Amino acid sequence: MxxxxxxxxxxxxxxxxxxxxxxxxxxxxxxxxxxxxxxxxxxxxxxxxxxxxxxxxxxxxxxxxxxxxxxxxxxxxxxxxxxxxxxxxxxxxxxxxxxxxxxxxxxxxxxxxxxxxxxxxxxxxVSPRVTRRMLEMFADRLPADAAGADAEAGGVDPRLAELTAREREVLGAVAEGLSNAEIAERMFLSEATVKTHVGRILAKLGVRDRVQAVVLCYQAGLVGPGLH
CATH class of the missing domain: 3.40.50.2300 (Response regulator)
Structure with a gap:
């Protein structure tokens, strides 16, 4: 095609x-x-x-x-x-x-x-280098929204709370900028399994793609400077 x-x-x-x-x-x-x-x-x-x-x-x-x-x-x-x-x-x-x-x-x-x-x-x-450097540099400039407010209050964004432990682990790897193949190698999974996990994560978070999922992670305080 x-x-x-x-x-x-x-x-x-x-x-x-x-x-x-x-x-x-x-x-x-x-x-x-x-x-x-x-x-x-x-x-x-x-x-x-x-x-x-x-x-x-x-x-x-x-x-x-x-x-x-x-x-x-x-x-x-x-x-x-x-x-x-x-x-x-x-x-x-x-x-x-x-x-x-x-x-x-x-x-x-x-x-x-x-x-x-x-x-x-x-x-x-988004390459791992750009993901880490760019989002860490601008994380403090993100507008205060529901997710950010939850993070500041020590709460958990309800969308993130729906993720399983494995899905949170995969999401953390996505936030590092790792590809499906790299995540599969790190976690000893097949690429198909990782792809399935990523699809479920995006659906649960209600975001368009991996980039938006990473932005949400930073807004919610799940990842950030020194956290990965």
């Missing part, structure tokens, strides 16, 4: 480079391009791509606002954030807005292709 991709970046040369990489893959098809968030929204409506490669810093509507709109209005489309810096506060905001992944613009072609395939399959793409 072919995965359709929309390229969104205000730099035409970067879009061309991404297109050249993706056109070499038989299962990936670039169906359109956009130079800003507003155009990206129009293209998503017209083309219904499976994955949007989204820059965050663009003139007019930025990638954060565009991501939030796409996630809310087009749940079948996944957003993979592109950024120059691995500790980009704007990229973090885009992840909170519902993006399913985070990728540096200098990623190798094979990494780009793998990231698109992962996001299209319903997984999330």
């Amino acid at each position: 072919t995965t359709t991709v929309l390229l969104v970046d205000d730099q035409a040369l970067l879009r061309m480079g991404f297109r050249l990489v993706l056109e070499g893959e038989t299962d990936l098809e670039v169906v359109g391009e956009a130079a800003d968030g507003r155009s990206a929204l129009d293209q998503v409506v017209a083309l219904r791509p499976d994955v949007v490669l989204m820059d965050v810093r663009m003139p007019g509507m930025n990638g954060i606002d565009a991501t939030e709109r796409i996630v809310a209005e087009h749940p079948g489309t996944r957003v993979l954030i592109l950024t120059t810096f691995d500790l980009d506060e704007y990229a973090f905001a885009a992840l909170r807005a519902g993006a399913s992944g985070f990728l540096l613009k200098d990623a190798k072609p094979a990494e780009l292709v793998a990231a698109i395939r992962s996001v299209a399959s319903g997984d999330a793409v």
Whole structure:
């Protein structure tokens, strides 16, 4: 099955480079391009791509606002954030807005292709290094919500309370940025079993994907600096 991709970046040369990489893959098809968030929204409506490669810093509507709109209005489309810096506060905001992944613009072609395939399959793409450094850096800037309030009061978010001991263990590994294969190796489980656990965790937490589950972990105080 072919995965359709929309390229969104205000730099035409970067879009061309991404297109050249993706056109070499038989299962990936670039169906359109956009130079800003507003155009990206129009293209998503017209083309219904499976994955949007989204820059965050663009003139007019930025990638954060565009991501939030796409996630809310087009749940079948996944957003993979592109950024120059691995500790980009704007990229973090885009992840909170519902993006399913985070990728540096200098990623190798094979990494780009793998990231698109992962996001299209319903997984999330945030490297362990970026997961730890970025979320720990910005955890204290998360808005106070129900989960945060529960953590500060020493309580337990009711969604987390529904998890089994094994599911909490798997969730902790997800929060470290480990892939299903890495979790399977650590816990002596099959990848299929880990995938099942992750699916149940996301359903119980009521979150879209692994990235949103990690954000919830930090908000609830389940993980954080020095806790993993």
